[in-house]
Amino acid sequence: MKRDDTTGWTRRGLLGTAGGVLGAGLWLPRAALAAAGGGKGEVKLPPMKASTEVESPLPEPLAPDQRVGFAIVGLGRLSLEELLPAFAQTEKCRLVALVSGDKDKARTVARQYGVLEKNLYDYKSYDTLADNPEVQVVYIVLPNSMHAEYTVRAAKAGKHVLCEKPMANSVAECQQMIDACRAAKKQLMVAYRLQYEPHHRAAIQLARSKKLGALKLFSADNGQNQAPDAQWRHKKALAGGGALPDVGIYCLSAARYLSGEEPVEVSGSMFSTPGDARFKEVEENFLFTLRFPSGLIAQCTTGYGHHDSRRLRLMGSEAWVDLDPAFSYSGLRMRLSRKSPEDPRASDTTERSLPQKSQFAREMDHFADCVKNDRTPHTPGEEGLQDMRIIEALYRSAAERTPQKLEAPGKLDAFRGPAPAAR
Ligand code: NAD
Numbered sequence: 001m002k003r004d005d006t007t008g009w010t011r012r013g014l015l016g017t018a019g020g021v022l023g024a025g026l027w028l029p030r031a032a033l034a035a036a037g038g039g040k041g042e043v044k045l046p047p048m049k050a051s052t053e054v055e056s057p058l059p060e061p062l063a064p065d066q067r068v069g070f071a072i073v074g075l076g077r078l079s080l081e082e083l084l085p086a087f088a089q090t091e092k093c094r095l096v097a098l099v100s101g102d103k104d105k106a107r108t109v110a111r112q113y114g115v116l117e118k119n120l121y122d123y124k125s126y127d128t129l130a131d132n133p134e135v136q137v138v139y140i141v142l143p144n145s146m147h148a149e150y151t152v153r154a155a156k157a158g159k160h161v162l163c164e165k166p167m168a169n170s171v172a173e174c175q176q177m178i179d180a181c182r183a184a185k186k187q188l189m190v191a192y193r194l195q196y197e198p199h200h201r202a203a204i205q206l207a208r209s210k211k212l213g214a215l216k217l218f219s220a221d222n223g224q225n226q227a228p229d230a231q232w233r234h235k236k237a238l239a240g241g242g243a244l245p246d247v248g249i250y251c252l253s254a255a256r257y258l259s260g261e262e263p264v265e266v267s268g269s270m271f272s273t274p275g276d277a278r279f280k281e282v283e284e285n286f287l288f289t290l291r292f293p294s295g296l297i298a299q300c301t302t303g304y305g306h307h308d309s310r311r312l313r314l315m316g317s318e319a320w321v322d323l324d325p326a327f328s329y330s331g332l333r334m335r336l337s338r339k340s341p342e343d344p345r346a347s348d349t350t351e352r353s354l355p356q357k358s359q360f361a362r363e364m365d366h367f368a369d370c371v372k373n374d375r376t377p378h379t380p381g382e383e384g385l386q387d388m389r390i391i392e393a394l395y396r397s398a399a400e401r402t403p404q405k406l407e408a409p410g411k412l413d414a415f416r417g418p419a420p421a422a423r
Pocket of ligand 1: 074075076077078079101141142143144164165166191193232238246
């Protein structure tokens with residue numbers, strides 16, 4: 001840092017600023033710099049609003065050279081629409097490399113996001129990521145059937161792995177991924193974005209703090225209307241199934257993380273509109289019930305043939321919380337209904353609004369933090385495996401038309417790592 005003692009102003013270089021947010025070459029008075037944490041990476045501002053009002057915390061981005069380097073594998077819709085733009089909102093991650101089978105697309109995207117040509121890979125040169133120390137995390141955003149192979153290869157290349165949901169197409173594949181990362185001493189996280197999202201975290205808090213009373217019923221629906229084409233989501237070998245592993249997994253997962261419990265009995269049934277070409281190989285609709293040890297019952301639906309519907313409600317003996325939409329990328333709305341604390345004659349239904357930063361930025365920052373501090377992620381491979389164990393049981397139940405028993409682990413959050421920091 002350069003200092004000009006005659007003016008009492010100091011100049012901070014790009015690396016010392018908030019990841020460039022304050023801008024390169026910004027001049028700050030010495031007193032302001034001291035208030036800003038003396039260049040130690042922590043910026044403080046005096047409050048603007050009264051203490052009765054909500055004020056968002058300032059971002060605390062790491063300098064670029066301290067961020068964790070990511071390679072994004074697969075440049076499809078999720079990567080282009082959500083993940084690559086989300087890097088601008090991360091505080092601990094840096095986009096370093098891209099992996100794609102389409103060289104032209106990779107070059108175009110690389111130009112858009114400032115990725116160097118030397119850091120472009122295809123599926124054959126993928127293993128040479130091992131020689132690139134700038135890449136610490138490989139984020140797998142490929143069709144579901146490819147998650148296991150690309151996780152195992154990434155672990156062998158000495159990289160930590162963030163893998164999209166569903167973790168894979170079978171319990172056996174999930175176990176291979178866990179084993180490969182364990183053998184390589186690398187972290188593995190499943191990209192369950194909503195377990196890092198403030199409304200879902202608040203609902204978890206309400207459920208766990210007993211503010212809802214005893215948990216009784218959970219209901220959730222997550223579905224959408226699929227395009228009439230032969231995309232990989234309609235091929236069983238690539239997708240593993242239809243609506244259930246793709247979008248139904250959000251209902252299943254929410255029932256588990258809101259309660260912290262694991263189901264001991266599950267039953268499911270599925271149905272596809274006859275003659276609809278989209279559903280020759282995979283199911284359109286799946287309805288399922290999960291029974292938990294405390295007595296909580298979850299009733300969920302998922303579909304691939306109806307207008308977007310993404311909602312949940314958790315009903316306790318004293319209150320309920322609902323989210324609608326619950327599973328979207330943004331615009332989540334949360335309501336809480338209970339006896340009014342002010343008027344014993346009234347029932348209050350209140351809406352709670354929480355900060356809505358990119359869910360993908362939050363999830364990536366959590367993993368970067370785990371990599372930097374050698375900590376187990378909140379949603380490690382074991383969490384993805386448990387969802388897959390239940391999905392397999394649900395398909396068995398639908399095929400055999402009978403409920404399936406599952407083992408209870410005997411403690412809450414049995415498959416999760418430490419909770420993410422609240423921000
Ligand atoms: P997509 O079809 O848009 O992208 C898939 C990418 O994989 C494409 O770039 C495609 O070229 C590439 N690919 C490589 N080999 C392929 C093959 N044999 N067949 C088809 N494509 C191949 O899919 P997407 O929507 O980006 O989904 C990718 C993954 O992300 C899936 O696992 C999906 O479940 C997950 N996803 C998660 C969320 C979320 O909210 N967390 C949202 C959407 C998708």
